[in-house]
Amino acid sequence: MILVTAANGNQGKCLVPRLVAAGAELRACVRSDESAKALRAAGVTDVLVGDLADPAVLARAMRGVETVYYVGPALHPDERTTGFAAIDIAKQAGVRHFVFSSVLHAITTDLIQHEIKRDIEEHLVSSGLEFTILQPANYMLRHRLLPAFQDAVFRLSWSLDRYQSMVAVDDVAEVAAAVVADPGRHEGATYELVAPGRYTAYDLARVISEVTGREVTAEEIDSTVFLKASLGVENLDEVPYQAEVLRAISARYSSHDFIGNPNVLTWLLGRRPTTFEQFVRREFHAFQERTEKPCPAP
Template sequence: MVLVTGASGKTGRAIVAQLAKRDVAVRAWVRRQSIALEGASELFIGDMQDAEDWSRACVNIKKIYHICPNMHPEEVNIGRLAIQSAKQAGVEHFVYHSVLHPQTREMAHHWHKLLVEEMILASGLPFTILQPAPYMQNLQPQWETIKNEGVLRLPYSINSAISLVDLNDVAEAAVTVIGSNQYIFGTFELTGTPPLTQQEVSNILGATINRTIQFEEIALDNWEANNKTLSDFARQTLLAMFRYYDQFGLAGNSISLRSILGRTPTSLANFFSTTNHQSMC
């Protein structure tokens, strides 16, 4: 039985579904009773900030795939509870869903993951750390605009070069890693593409739907004004991420993902044209 935290989120659902495909029993940690989760053998309802919930979640668990909720201000404390509970339960493989380049202090959600990674290294637990690039799926909410208006709008420069990865590749790699001891004590970047400028992303999108796609940079003031419903932490962290992307991009290498998958990772063109062709056309 594998405990998967953050199971009802974007990442968790993809990983639980892949585990189910391989007939792995999953205890899926969700926050709310009302969630239906395809592929989970058991639902565990609890709050990841609660130490007692962690102890209960880890009963009879030998493997944990820990996904912290996105943009959570308490990621380090949640990581500490996860590690302590895993040790108490005698967990034999602790996999942490980190992020590409956690060493970036400017982006709190990256930096907090580095602090969790540091605790994992010192914990004595048999671990694997996975560091995924931004998902290709993050572009999905824009598809109607791209298709109808021929415009890709993002809050950073057209020249920002960012590596991407298909979340389905990440889930496939995650399930391979949790199913094998050969990845223990390894830290692996999960990157699918070379760094792509937003002009290149626009060109790939355009080729997929057979029309010219213009890129428009959203001013940060406008983005902020349109995202008032986010928590202050999430809004400030995302703004810091956009500034970082604008200045440095986010460049990763795909060798480790290729090795884990045993095939070439999904390209952005393939992702658009196969997975989502119906939504794009």
Template sequence: MTRQVLVTGATGYIGGRLVPRLLADGFAVRVLARSPQKLTDVPWASEVEIVPGDLHDLDSVREAMRGVDVAYYLVHSMRASGDFEEDESGAARTVAAAASEAGVSKIVYLGALHPDGVELSRHLRSRVAVGRILLESGVPTVVFQAGVVIGSGSASFEMIRHLTEVLPYMPAPKWVRNRIQPIAIRDVLHYLRAAADLPPEVNRAFDIGGPDILRYGQMMNGFAVEAGLRQRPIASLPVFTPWLASQWVNLVTPIPRSLAVPIIESLQFDCIVREHDIDGVIPPPEGGLTGYRTAVRLALTKMRDRTVETSWRNSSVDGAPSDPLPSDPDWAGHTVYTDVRERSSAASPQSLWRVIEGIGGERGWYSFPLAWALRGWADKLVGGVGLTRGRLDPDHLQTGDAVDWWRVEHLERGKRLRLRAEMRVPGLAWLELSVTPAEGSGAIYRQRAIFFPQGLPGRLYWLAVLPFHGIIFSGMVDRIVLDAERAEQEEAERAEHGAG
């Protein structure tokens, strides 16, 4: 018989990655979502039952709990103000009451590692309180107390990512010297999934963490190494209060202050595993727990592999736990700058494509030749390839061909050409040119420049060239469309003249 599972927090980072693993293992999954529209584009939306509701509404929680065997509680408020502690405790009491009433056999909750014998931050204190309420519900409950979760989309990991990428030097609070035991997202999901099969006599909290105990500063420099950045000098400054540090994080990263405050408040203590009892209940994953640097590498690899495809169009993705999801927040993932332009053309898709495939070399780049030439000379001066390579064939391209300082990375003949920049820039750059048939007749030309900045120099570089984009890229769009239309017209005139 198929077991019914309820997941709360499916629009969040952990829940959105747990659901497909439960589905793959044959569970019938129901999700309770206050904003079901956030799940529209996730790849598993059609495979689950989505129940609109709020954790403070007992009736909607009762409806969601109907027939449920295991309930996952993966919700945590990350507000910087307001009486969120009472709100969270109230929601936990509602879930506990509805689960008990419905005869749920197990509740699984993800809390946070915390030290004993100190005054906890409000957010850590709230997580401890929620775990206690669920453990006392009368329903067998497993509470996992996890360290910083490492994976693209995790708020704590994204803060590490953006701080390290942006700042060549780190003025930091004294908590950068605190010890932390991070855990990879894939290992968190391993424990959450396995908890569904634990016997009913297991009713307790377990500490979980990865194999590495690091200082927060070491985590930032470990990220730098994996991201191909220089390690950052870090100065611990006692004047940085939690409030001031959160303002600083909000200023130099896209992390909202409402998230930065609770994260930083929770970093005031050492957060490491105090007991390893989980090993006697749930064995570690096959191959062992994932080390910090490996977890960072996986997150960065997934983002680099997929961001070119997903960051500028809303497409569904699935796969490894490190993969991005459409429900992830805007500030999650690698920083990406884009320049996107689109134009309708009277020319046919075939005529437009001939111009696209013939770009570069002797034909040039259809806009502001002097600017392209100057950029090519500048690239040569710093040891780059410049614009002198040209192209092998003036009319046709193959994947891997050089086109001046670009390389053909992806080619769908007649549809899309993606070029990867091989010039010397502080980051990674692409130029994508595509054509689609328009309704009735004609075609739509679309052009996208994409840049992944590397550190602060990459961001400054983008800002420096931004004024020229309005001239260069808009000119490219106009000239490419015009050339296609002119070539088609000339072809039609020749055909008419020949017929005459």
């Protein structure tokens, strides 16, 4: 049996259908009944609803599992503790292989969530479990393109001149599915998952302009405005930890590039990874289909 945590998140929505289609024996762990309903509709019969920060939930999740695909709780103050516990409980439960979804350059410890994942990586490597670590770059995400499609403005909350590498979530999910299907082939591996190209915000806006046929400008958002919108609050004192994490991201990405190399991902996929242009073309086509109004009847 394969356990997938955060099974209705960015990765889970791409990974779970692949595993269901392959006929894998699958358990999905999510935090809400709404997510559980979506997974059952997608064909998952074994769905566990609960907070992984609760060791009892982790113990139930790990029972009878051979391979774990672990995605930690994003922006959660207990992310490190929960990751450590997941590894320890997996070992106690007899899990054979633990696959950890980490992050590109986890050694960058002035990024809070990177330092946490670096510590979890170390705990996993020292655990005695067979392991594989995936280190994806920044995701190409649909919601970041919507303002560009709607308003012809591409917005970031850090310096527009800094370079970043990216990766399509679908490509990450394809690698993850291959790893959990044949974990023995990937024992002890740490894989950087990076698409071709490195881009400033101006470069990204230019690509979107070329795809949409409409001039798109790049705009740096005030970090406080971005934080409130991202976290859905008016008072950042209500979410101090989450605000601290996102501030650290804006500060780091404003002072340093965040880049990687596509060689490993190319090898794992057996093809050229999805480029940002390909991603934008796909999402723009989907956007047009969603927003196109039917012609009135004659």
